[in-house]
Amino acid sequence: MKEEYKSLFTPWKIGNLEIKNRIVLCPMGGTSLFGWMKPSSFNKINADFFLEVAKNNVGLVIPGIAPIRDMIGRRWLYKNEKMYEDLKTYMEEFHKTGAKLFVQLTAGFGRSFSITKALELLHENKVLGTLAKPIIDAKYLTASPSELPCRWDDKVKCRALTIEEIHEMIEAFGLTAKKLKDAGVDGVEVHAVHEGYLLDQFATKYTNFRKDEYGGSLENRLRFAVEICKSIKKACGDDFPVSVRYSVVSKTKGFDSGALPEEGDSYVEVGRDFEESKRVVKILEEAGYDMLNCDNGTYDAWYWAHPPVYMPNNCNLKDVEAIKPYTKLPVVCAGKMELSAGSEAVKENKIDAVGVARQFLADPDWVTKVIEGKEEDILPCIRCHNYCFAMAHYKGVPNDESMADLNHMSRCALNPSTRTGDSYKIKPTDTPKSIAIIGGGIGGMEVARVASLRGHKCTIFEKTNRLGGVFNEAANFDFKEADKVLLKWYEHQMKNLDVEIKFNQEIKDVRDLVQYDKIVVASGAVAKILPVKGSERCLEAVSYLKDKDVLKDKKKIVVIGGGLTGCEIAYDLSLKGKEVVIIEALQDLMVGRGLPFPNTSYLRDYFKLHKTEVHLNAKVVEITDKEVVFIDEKQNRVSVSYDSVISSIGYKPAPTFEKGNNISVIGDASKVGNLRNVIWGAYELGLRL
Numbered sequence: 039m040k041e042e043y044k045s046l047f048t049p050w051k052i053g054n055l056e057i058k059n060r061i062v063l064c065p066m067g068g069t070s071l072f073g074w075m076k077p078s079s080f081n082k083i084n085a086d087f088f089l090e091v092a093k094n095n096v097g098l099v100i101p102g103i104a105p106i107r108d109m110i111g112r113r114w115l116y117k118n119e120k121m122y123e124d125l126k127t128y129m130e131e132f133h134k135t136g137a138k139l140f141v142q143l144t145a146g147f148g149r150s151f152s153i154t155k156a157l158e159l160l161h162e163n164k165v166l167g168t169l170a171k172p173i174i175d176a177k178y179l180t181a182s183p184s185e186l187p188c189r190w191d192d193k194v195k196c197r198a199l200t201i202e203e204i205h206e207m208i209e210a211f212g213l214t215a216k217k218l219k220d221a222g223v224d225g226v227e228v229h230a231v232h233e234g235y236l237l238d239q240f241a242t243k244y245t246n247f248r249k250d251e252y253g254g255s256l257e258n259r260l261r262f263a264v265e266i267c268k269s270i271k272k273a274c275g276d277d278f279p280v281s282v283r284y285s286v287v288s289k290t291k292g293f294d295s296g297a298l299p300e301e302g303d304s305y306v307e308v309g310r311d312f313e314e315s316k317r318v319v320k321i322l323e324e325a326g327y328d329m330l331n332c333d334n335g336t337y338d339a340w341y342w343a344h345p346p347v348y349m350p351n352n353c354n355l356k357d358v359e360a361i362k363p364y365t366k367l368p369v370v371c372a373g374k375m376e377l378s379a380g381s382e383a384v385k386e387n388k389i390d391a392v393g394v395a396r397q398f399l400a401d402p403d404w405v406t407k408v409i410e411g412k413e414e415d416i417l418p419c420i421r422c423h424n425y426c427f428a429m430a431h432y433k434g435v436p437n438d439e440s441m442a443d444l445n446h447m448s449r450c451a452l453n454p455s456t457r458t459g460d461s462y463k464i465k466p467t468d469t470p471k472s473i474a475i476i477g478g479g480i481g482g483m484e485v486a487r488v489a490s491l492r493g494h495k496c497t498i499f500e501k502t503n504r505l506g507g508v509f510n511e512a513a514n515f516d517f518k519e520a521d522k523v524l525l526k527w528y529e530h531q532m533k534n535l536d537v538e539i540k541f542n543q544e545i546k547d548v549r550d551l552v553q554y555d556k557i558v559v560a561s562g563a564v565a566k567i568l569p570v571k572g573s574e575r576c577l578e579a580v581s582y583l584k585d586k587d588v589l590k591d592k593k594k595i596v597v598i599g600g601g602l603t604g605c606e607i608a609y610d611l612s613l614k615g616k617e618v619v620i621i622e623a624l625q626d627l628m629v630g631r632g633l634p635f636p637n638t639s640y641l642r643d644y645f646k647l648h649k650t651e652v653h654l655n656a657k658v659v660e661i662t663d664k665e666v667v668f669i670d671e672k673q674n675r676v677s678v679s680y681d682s683v684i685s686s687i688g689y690k691p692a693p694t695f696e697k698g699n700n701i702s703v704i705g706d707a708s709k710v711g712n713l714r715n716v717i718w719g720a721y722e723l724g725l726r727l
Contacts, residue, residue: 039409042378045385046392047409052098052368053279053328055224058136059097060384060391061405063088063398064331064372065142065229065283066426068447069102069457071125078108078115080124083459089128091398092137094406097391099137100281100331102448103144103229106210110174115143116213122221129222140281141218144229145207145266148182148236149196149245150189150337152429152437154444161194178203183240184247187293189337191436201250204262212269215278225279227331228266231322232283233343234290234309234336237263241318242288242336244308256317264325271326281329282322286315286357289339296339296643299350303647309336312360319365331370331393332358341643344636345374347421347517348609348644352379359388374421377408396426399450399457414530417452420520423634424451424714431635433626433654440631451714452524454721464725467492471555473727474499476545476694479507480713481705481720482560483528483537488724490535497554498537501544505529507562508706509713511583512603515610548695556700556727560720563689563706568598572661576685579603586610592681593617596666598658600627604686605641612648619651619678621658621668632712653678702727 039047046060071085072078088099107114132139153161153176160167161176170176180188180196181203188194215226231241239245240262246253252261263282270280288309289297297305310318319330333354335342345353354373362369371383372393380392397404401417408416426448430438437444450456455463470493475482478500486496504510506525513521532539551557565578576598582588589595593616597608600622608618620627627645628638645652655671665677693707704723705716 039411043381043408046377046381050368050390052225052281054277055138055279057097057138057391059095060380061096062098062331062370062372062391062393063091063096063100064370064393064395065100065102065227066395066399066448067102068426068449070104071101071128071141072104072115072121078104078113078118078121080121080128083457085128086459087402087457088139089132089135091402092132092135092139094403095409096137096398096405099139100142100227101139103142105144105146106207106214109179112172112175112178114210114213116210116217122217125218125223126221133222138224140225140227140279141223142227142229142283143211143214144235145211145262146181146236147179148239149180149186150234150236150239151180152431152444153180153188153191153194154437154441155435158191158194158436182236183245183253186239186245188436189234189294190431198248201252204252208262208265208269211266212273215270215280216273219274219278225281225328226270227281227283228263228270228327230283230285231260231263231318232285232333233340234288234338237266238285238336242309244290244292256314257321260318260321264321267322267325267327276326279328280326281331282327284319284322284330284332285310285334285336285343286332286354286361287312287334288336289334289342290336292338294338296335296341296639298640298643298647299342299353312357315361316364319361319367323365323367327367329368329370330361330365331372332361333371333373333393340636341640342373344423344427345421346423346634346637346640347520348637348640349374351376355379355383355389359383362388396421396450399426399448400452402456414527417527418520418523420452420518420524422451422713423637424632424712425449426451427634427636428632429635430631430633430638432629432633432638438631443631451712452717454718462721462725464488464491467494467727470494471727472553473497473556473558474551474554475558475560477507477560477562477707478505478539479560479562479705479716480509480528481562481707481716482507482558483532484717484720485558485560485704485724485727486537487528487531487535488721489727490537492724492727494727496537498532498539499543499545500539500541503541505532505539508580511580514583514586515606516613517610545694548701556702557695558723559693559695559697559701559703559707560705561692561694561707563710564692565685566688566690568658568661568685568687570658570660572663573685575661575663576683579607579684579686582607582684589616589682594619594679594681596621596678596680596683597686598666598683599686599688600624600652600654601630601686601688602628602633602638604684605645607684607686608650609641609644612644612650619653619680620645621653621656621666621678623655623657625655627652627654632714651678
């Protein structure tokens with residue numbers, strides 16, 4: 039282990055409970071021990087995941103939120119006796135690892151509940167809502183401190199909770215915590231005066247307009263959270279640790295509007311500012327809470343709590359360090375944390391522990407690899423959110439992800455074996471084969487990795503002089519350092535697994551590979567050509583990413599295509615001081631599934647802050663030597679001048695050979711998708727070969 043990390047591997051205490059080291063696995067939606075989006079029951083797949091992590095030297099494990107009342111079926115969480123019997127048996131095994139485990143309990147989501155089209159129908163249609171109410175009560179799921187607009191759906195107005203409902207929840211927290219304590223759980227975490235969930239909506243003045251004892255003054259707005267802690271302590275005793283998930287600063291300008299982490303974004307905080315936060319932590323401490331598990335943000339500024347690649351490393355550390363002097367409680371900091379920065383902050387007593395979440399999905403063994411000095415073997419989290427947090431939202435559409443994805447949140451785009459049980463385990467083959475793989479991109483390397491681990495002999499034929507394919511260009515942004523680490527990780531795996539790489543070899547005739555038992559085509563895709571007059575004047579997106587200096591002398595750049603790649607290019611150009619115009623044919627930027635809302639909301643807020651010229655519902659009809667001509671949403675013919683034009687309208691498969699008896703086609707060569715689609719398809723093929 040590096041000397042600089044040693045402070046992270048010292049013991050600390052939460053109340054009277056000693057934790058063996060300063061690494062905390064922070065909770066993630068979908069990783070509850072009691073299931074997710076279904077009636078409460080012990081979730082063995084999640085339990086096995088946390089047991090694996092605990093065996094790999096984490097100090098404290100906090101599984102994902104468990105709603106105090108089932109979202110489907112509406113049963114109170116404390117009423118399932120069998121679930122707690124299973125939990126007790128599990129905790130006996132878990133404690134053999136030396137790690138500790140808290141269960142995170144939530145009162146609910148309020149206006150932040152990620153409502154789908156189906157739930158919108160139940161919420162707005164009185165007859166259907168009444169019929170469905172015994173199973174799923176959409177109005178209860180979105181109930182808030184006051185009548186508020188839903189974060190996800192402009193059509194939905196969230197009703198206010200009644201005092202009777204609040205009191206029911208407070209009592210249920212105590213009853214549930216006692217069940218958890220009796221089952222051997224080490225503590226609970228209350229979710230949350232954090233991230234704009236229900237308790238945070240009660241706590242912040244821009245979402246709480248109540249006139250009763252749960253609204254008005256700061257003390258009243260925190261009463262719900264205070265009474266929950268007192269209920270737990272009354273049921274479980276003062277020695278039973280209770281953590282609270284806490285956002286130090288809301289970083290919020292208003293409904294659907296967040297503050298960016300840059301000096302130019304001066305704004306008036308509508309939520310909790312730092313001065314109020316100093317008072318809040320005192321109130322929570324006096325209520326009996328034993329730990330603050332901290333970050334920043336709300337659902338209106340979601341990228342603080344779920345930082346995408348565009349956010350700076352350690353984005354919440356400054357505020358968390360600043361709040362620690364105002365409380366005697368131990369403080370954990372989460373949010374794109376670097377081990378070096380976290381370790382230094384612990385060493386200087388500026389925080390007590392480092393919170394990490396999605397890195398455990400990418401590589402559950404990463405803490406052990408750090409201890410053993412094998413960091414090059416750690417599969418990095420690249421903050422893509424493509425599977426762990428696949429919740430898409432754009433203009434006119436609420437949460438647009440499939441129910442399959444919503445039911446399997448906190449799986450990993452890079453690691454299909456995470457939280458998938460036995461179905462994705464890599465098992466040795468009984469019939470080793472020689473496999474030729476055409477294309478050394480991510481898909482080609484992934485199928486080679488999995489097949490090699492099973493015992494096959496793989497050879498990659500790559501027509502260029504490097505591995506990585508088009509992902510080399512996708513990673514060629516200053517803000518995508520983790521993508522570059524991923525490329526190095528794959529190259530390291532190819533070397534460790536003795537995968538033969540034949541560079542500068544383009545296979546044009548399948549008969550050249552007759553000596554191989556199987557052929558895998560992973561030759562990727564090619565850019566679509568804009569079908570308009572003057573399209574030859576465009577610079578293709580990948581061409582720009584290969585050599586970003588090509589536009590260093592250009593001032594005004596028009597980007598045609600407002601999908602993710604086009605928006606990232608526009609963002610990159612803007613960071614370099616260019617004047618950028620985005621032209622998009624659809625009703626919003628970054629429309630479609632697989633584009634997680636924390637990522638897209640950051641870019642949209644960035645373009646809004648920097649007054650980037652964006653044309654939506656715009657169809658390009660011609661590119662002259664001076665202007666891009668398009669038809670706008672009012673059917674007017676509009677021209678925009680440019681110094682350069684970049685086309686980013688997507689890609690189409692470019693398979694070297696078609697699928698056949700012993701030929702498989704994977705990744706973008708089969709169907710263009712995102713990195714998750716490429717890796718999971720390659721992984722699945724590797725299991726079948």
